[in-house]
Amino acid sequence: MRKLFILRPEPGASASAEKARALGLEAEVTPLFEVLPVKWIAPDPANFDGLLLTSANAVRHGGEALERVKALPAHAVGEATAEAAREAGFTVRTIGTGNIDDLLGMLPAGLRLLHLCGFHRRPPVNPAQRITSACAYRAGPATPPPEFRALTGNVAAIHSAEAARRLAELVLPIERKHTKLAAISQQAAVAAGLGWQAVAIAEEPSDDAVLALAARLCDKLRP
Helix, strand or coil: CCCECCCCCCCCHHHHHHHHHHHCCCCEEEECCEEEEECCCCCCCCHHCCCCCCCHHHHHHHHHHHHHHHHCCCEEEHEEEEEEEECCCCCEEEEEECHHHHHHHHHCCCEEEEEEEEECCCCCCCCCCCCEEEEEEEECCCCCCCHHCEEEEEEEECCCCHHHHHHHHHHHHHHHHEEEEECCCCCHHHHHCCCEEEEEEEECHHHHHHHHHHHHEEEEEHC
């Protein structure tokens, strides 16, 4: 069985690695970028019916401006994002198990939502709600740790399109044909580019689904 490389930034990387090891995998934490706060000005909360959260990074890096919108009910994609919001003092009204479109499909049409998001984001498709975006964080490239050099011939977990694009920058075409990717979404899979031994997409856009897929890929990667 080959190693699994976790490319997402901390603190998510260590959390994913812990779950991967519980599945019996040998996991390496090799973040390819770091999440950095972006200074933003919170709008008047009276103009909104709720807060839309698609990543825990929004509340981890939102800073002091979060206080102004803390009274708004939060609608979160994924339990991890919801838990981060609760820890930051928000009241979570809705938790979606898929992507942003799945979550919005659970909400009434016409809601005025403030989407606290990152610089790189996928906009929703034909939302029935009125959405205003506020960028609170961005991803900055990080120098890969020495362990990253052992990626060739193993499996990489791709948790975002940003990580996929960064991976494509760092891995030569001749090295890709020996490496498999477990991608969290179609968008992430496409961003990784061509030439990999295999690129598989998780059944749903969640950490658990990515790791379950990675476990299957690792089991198949035997000499």
